[in-house]
Amino acid sequence: ESQHIALCIENSDVMDVVTKLFPFRSGNRxxxxxxxxxxxxxxxxxxxxxxxxxxIEGDTWDDIHDRWGWDAAKQQSYGNSALDECLxxxxxxxxxxxxxxxxxxxxxxxxxxxxxxSLGFWFSILMASVVLLSQLPGHKTKHLPHxxxxxxxxxxxxxxxxxxxxxxxxxxxxxxxxKDPAGFNDKWSGIYMMWCVAHRSVFGDMWPQKSEGRWxxxxxxxxxxxxxxxxxxxxxxxxxxxxxxxxxxxxxNQHPEESLGPGYEVPREMSSSSSSSxxxxxxxxx
Numbered sequence: 001e002s003q004h005i006a007l008c009i010e011n012s013d014v015m016d017v018v019t020k021l022f023p024f025r026s027g028n029r030x031x032x033x034x035x036x037x038x039x040x041x042x043x044x045x046x047x048x049x050x051x052x053x054x055x056i057e058g059d060t061w062d063d064i065h066d067r068w069g070w071d072a073a074k075q076q077s078y079g080n081s082a083l084d085e086c087l088x089x090x091x092x093x094x095x096x097x098x099x100x101x102x103x104x105x106x107x108x109x110x111x112x113x114x115x116x117x118s119l120g121f122w123f124s125i126l127m128a129s130v131v132l133l134s135q136l137p138g139h140k141t142k143h144l145p146h147x148x149x150x151x152x153x154x155x156x157x158x159x160x161x162x163x164x165x166x167x168x169x170x171x172x173x174x175x176x177x178x179k180d181p182a183g184f185n186d187k188w189s190g191i192y193m194m195w196c197v198a199h200r201s202v203f204g205d206m207w208p209q210k211s212e213g214r215w216x217x218x219x220x221x222x223x224x225x226x227x228x229x230x231x232x233x234x235x236x237x238x239x240x241x242x243x244x245x246x247x248x249x250x251x252x253n254q255h256p257e258e259s260l261g262p263g264y265e266v267p268r269e270m271s272s273s274s275s276s277s278x279x280x281x282x283x284x285x286x
Contacts, residue, residue, distance in 0.1 A: 030134065030141040031130055031131050031134035031135075031141050034130045034134075034141065034142070034143060034144050034147065035127055035130050035131070037143075037144045038123070038126055038127055038130060038144055038147075039127070041144070042094060042119075042120075042123045045094070045116075045119055046087070046090050046091050046094050047087070049090045049094075049112060049115075049116050050083065050086040050087040050089070050090045050091075051083070051086075052112055053086045053089070053090065053104065053109055053112055053113070054081065054082055054083045054086040056106065056108050056109055056112070057104065057105055057106045057108070057109050058081065058082035058083065058085075058086055059082070060105060060106075085102055086102075088102070089102040089103075090113075090116055093113060093116050093117060093120060093201055093203075094116055094119065094120040094123070095120060096120055096121075096124075096200050096201050098201060098202065098203050098204070099204075100203050100204030100205070102203075103181075103203040103204070103205045104203075105181065107188070110188075110192045113196075113201075113203075114192060114195050114196070114199075116201075117195065117196055117199040117200075117201035118195075118199055120199070120201060121199040121200060121201070121224075121228075122151075124228065125151065125155075125228050125231050125232065125235075126147065126148065126151060128228075128232055129147055129150070129151050129232065129235050130142075130144070130147050132232060132235065132236055133147060133150065133235070133236075135261050136236070136238070136261060137252075137259050137261040150235060151231075151235055154231075154234040154235045154237070155231045155234055155235065158227075158230065158231070158234065159231075162198065162223070162227060163195075163198075165220075166191075166194045166195055166197075166198040166220060167191050167194070167195070169190075169194055169216050169220070170187070170190040170191035170192070170193065170194030170195060171187035171190055171191055172187070172190065172216070173190040173193075173194065173208070173212070173213050173216045173217075174186045174187050174188075174189045174190035176208060176209065176210040176212045176213030176216070177189060177190060177193060177206045177207065177208055177209055177213055178206050178207050178208075178209040179206075180205070180206055181205055181206075189206065192206075193206045193207075194216070194217070194220060197217055197220050197221060197224065198220045198223065198224050199224065200224045200225075
């Protein structure tokens with residue numbers, strides 16, 4: 001009998017590990033599909049941005065060292081087109097993994113890569129929001145456009161302040177940065193560099209060279225790390241209307257088993273029958 005108990009415990013531990021590796025139980029799988037849709041949208045943006053950058057300045061990447069000097073990029077493109085280099089560059093920038101071997105060299109290229117940095121910054125928050133919202137009690141998994149709408153609605157005031165702060169500080173630090181390979185160390189150079197810092201996507205083309213620049217960059221380095229967590233907290237807070245609130249309470253009364261959220265799993269020893277499972281959940285609710 002003791003061997004049987006030990007075997008049951010071992011099997012239970014194995015199933016617990018499997019459940020942690022594959023959290024896709026029945027009724028809680030749609031979020032994974034929405035995640036894939038979100039990442040596909042991310043890749044579409046990568047492809048489009050790569051084509052745009054290649055169209056604007058791709059022809060300069062093959063002789064970038066002759067045109068802009070070795071400070072502009074560590075590597076130049078090869079072949080008849082720089083599209084593959086642009087695709088690699090945008091793909092890594094979207095994922096916040098930049099190496100500094102390629103970088104934009106024109107004002108338009110700077111503007112585009114600032115947009116890419118913003119989108120990459122928010123795509124990670126969007127992906128986390130898909131999972132977060134799908135696990136809230138009484139909250140059905142939403143499709144990607146609805147998650148995006150909830151994210152924008154919850155975060156636009158704080159993000160507006162965040163961006164305005166980065167622009168305001170960046171416009172003052174141009175003279176305290178290293179030489180801008182693509183232009184002058186003016187307010188636009190500072191805005192570009194600070195925007196990339198605030199969105200965790202720097203390329204190594206510029207850096208704070210003086211103590212004033214470092215002190216300006218320091219707080220935005222911290223904010224860039226903390227803000228996504230703050231954004232998720234804003235997204236998780238639900239503000240229904242009175243009618244929506246009453247509908248949610250009525251739904252919970254009719255389906256008390258869903259009040260714990262899709263991610264809640266009743267202990268196996270308490271779920272031998274549907275009645276015991278329902279009772280366990282009602283006890284947890286009380």
